[in-house]
Amino acid sequence: MKIARLLLLVCMSFYLCLYAAHASHQVVLVAASDSPLSELDSLQLRKIYLGFGVKSDGYAITAYRNTADEDLNRIFLQTVVAMSEKAYARRQLFLVLRQGVPRVAEFEDSEKLVAALRKNPYSVSYMWKEDALASSDVKILRVLWDE
Amino acid sequence: MNKNICLLLPLVIAACLNCSPSHAWTWGQHDLVFFLSAGPSRNDVNPEDGPEGQDMVVDANFLYSFRLDDFRLLAEYIVSTEESELERFQLGWQITEKTIGWAGRFHSPSRYWNQVYHHGQYMQTSITRPVTDQFEDDAGFIPTHISGVMFESALEPETTAGFEFAASAGLAPVIGDNKLEPLDILGAESGNGSAIDLRIGYLPDQLGDDQIGLTFSRYDLEIEDNVHAALQGLLNVEQYTIGAYIDWRWQELRMLTNVLRVINEMNRENLSDTDSFFAGYLQAEYTPLEKLTFFGRLEGTTDSTSSSYIALFPNSITDRQLLGVRYDYAPRNALTIEVGEAATRSEEFTQAMFQWSTVFR
Numbered sequence: 001m002k003i004a005r006l007l008l009l010v011c012m013s014f015y016l017c018l019y020a021a022h023a024s025h026q027v028v029l030v031a032a033s034d035s036p037l038s039e040l041d042s043l044q045l046r047k048i049y050l051g052f053g054v055k056s057d058g059y060a061i062t063a064y065r066n067t068a069d070e071d072l073n074r075i076f077l078q079t080v081v082a083m084s085e086k087a088y089a090r091r092q093l094f095l096v097l098r099q100g101v102p103r104v105a106e107f108e109d110s111e112k113l114v115a116a117l118r119k120n121p122y123s124v125s126y127m128w129k130e131d132a133l134a135s136s137d138v139k140i141l142r143v144l145w146d147e
Numbered sequence: 148m149n150k151n152i153c154l155l156l157p158l159v160i161a162a163c164l165n166c167s168p169s170h171a172w173t174w175g176q177h178d179l180v181f182f183l184s185a186g187p188s189r190n191d192v193n194p195e196d197g198p199e200g201q202d203m204v205v206d207a208n209f210l211y212s213f214r215l216d217d218f219r220l221l222a223e224y225i226v227s228t229e230e231s232e233l234e235r236f237q238l239g240w241q242i243t244e245k246t247i248g249w250a251g252r253f254h255s256p257s258r259y260w261n262q263v264y265h266h267g268q269y270m271q272t273s274i275t276r277p278v279t280d281q282f283e284d285d286a287g288f289i290p291t292h293i294s295g296v297m298f299e300s301a302l303e304p305e306t307t308a309g310f311e312f313a314a315s316a317g318l319a320p321v322i323g324d325n326k327l328e329p330l331d332i333l334g335a336e337s338g339n340g341s342a343i344d345l346r347i348g349y350l351p352d353q354l355g356d357d358q359i360g361l362t363f364s365r366y367d368l369e370i371e372d373n374v375h376a377a378l379q380g381l382l383n384v385e386q387y388t389i390g391a392y393i394d395w396r397w398q399e400l401r402m403l404t405n406v407l408r409v410i411n412e413m414n415r416e417n418l419s420d421t422d423s424f425f426a427g428y429l430q431a432e433y434t435p436l437e438k439l440t441f442f443g444r445l446e447g448t449t450d451s452t453s454s455s456y457i458a459l460f461p462n463s464i465t466d467r468q469l470l471g472v473r474y475d476y477a478p479r480n481a482l483t484i485e486v487g488e489a490a491t492r493s494e495e496f497t498q499a500m501f502q503w504s505t506v507f508r
Contacts (some may be wrong), residue, residue: 050354053217053241061217062176089479090270091354093180093506097267099247099299100212100239101222102178103508 004021026129027075027145030138035121049081062123065106075145175215181210184268186502204487208266217241230284249297251276252332256313257344257362259392259405269504274485277428278446283327286463290366293342311348319366322373340367362390375459385412400495411456424450438475466490480505
């Protein structure tokens with residue numbers, strides 16, 4: 001009986017640890033660590049990802065998509081642009097066609113994404129919080145999504 | 148097929164190699180989008196009398212865009228079995244947050260269909276374009292390509308609804324051999340008359356596709372080489388168009404319509420007169436499933452047989468009724484079938500078309 005209780009306790013502890021780790025999952029908005037950008041509100045961010053011109057210190061802010069994993073992509077579509085993948089892709093194509101606005105660059109490789117952010121101090125992207133904390137090349141501007 | 152098809156292969160390969168969405172340079176961003184469509188078309192008509200009888204039509208449209216802070220560049224080049232042409236070449240400047248100024252060759256802002264789809268064949272539901280928005284190369288009788296300057300108002304996403312403005316001034320096409328001929332900026336010659344275009348649209352949701360609006364244009368159309376104009380003793384045509392359009396959706400239904408009043412001041416050697424008519428279309432679309440769309444379109448031009456202006460373009464389609472179905476499959480691929488009855492000024496014929504269209508990105 002004692003062994004059964006012990007096993008149950010171990011299982012519950014394991015589950016709670018997993019839950020805690022999962023619950024702390026956050027998606028954050030990031031820029032290069034030496035970027036002069038600070039806070040961007042939700043509307044500004046949505047405008048940037050939808051192809052509208054948003055400036056800071058007279059420089060146009062560029063956005064990059066992080067397509068490293070499906071969950072991140074789903075959260076981006078839901079919380080930042082509030083569109084389905086199909087609708088967002090179609091809108092981006094129409095922007096190129098009608099206004100000559102290049103589509104938002106996509107990065108599957110996190111290292112390449114960070115390199116692009118470092119090249120352009122007036123650029124932003126998003127990633128899991130733990131990935132942002134693990135990189136000294138980026139800084140967190142704000143939390144976009146919290147589970 | 149003409150020799151232009153030989154140019155397709157290297158361009159297709161070049162576009163496919165560059166098929167990632169958009170490239171971030173250390174300075175600016177650029178993007179290359181490649182639209183491709185192909186399929187047989189059949190016009191049940193004697194080729195000598197009007198539109199080409201039957202053909203395998205292949206269209207490759209390369210769209211390049213570049214943005215660096217306030218500066219923009221947009222170029223659209225078509226290579227097809229019918230033609231090879233730089234369709235648009237625009238240099239732009241974001242004047243204010245809500246206004247963009249463009250200089251170069253662009254599509255007339257008063258033609259709504261063109262403003263939405265341009266040469267992106269995959270983006271439009273039907274294979275053919277309506278009579279009011281037919282390109283000059285396809286015997287369209289209303290100008291669609293203008294060279295000059297254009298100003299467009301940007302949208303304001305802070306509010307849900309809003310107005311969109313576009314205005315342009317520049318050089319209009321000339322009346323050439325059985326068709327209008329826009330200014331070729333790679334081989335520009337003078338002799339083109341002036342062009343002014345205006346469009347104002349109301350969008351109930353600025354991030355949506357629904358729109359209702361009004362258009363106006365004024366063109367000085369000079370005669371360059373047109374035997375029918377010579378027979379009429381025509382010196383030039385001063386053309387005005389006033390129009391209204393609606394592009395609206397109700398769940399799986401969509402209605403797209405545009406009606407123009409076209410007024411032509413026909414300036415002749417002896418006697419000038421006014422030739423006017425209505426031209427327009429109504430397209431209905433029904434999408435019962437996400438990948439399946441049924442559509443139909445009614446197009447018409449009043450007084451087309453008596454119009455001395457339309458007589459300058461004997462191959463122009465003036466009336467048409469069509470039905471079609473489009474099936475979207477895989478990412479960014481579509482198959483479309485379209486059948487209809489069409490008419491030029493002098494004869495009626497049936498049309499049947501099949502098309503595969505895609506976009507590489």
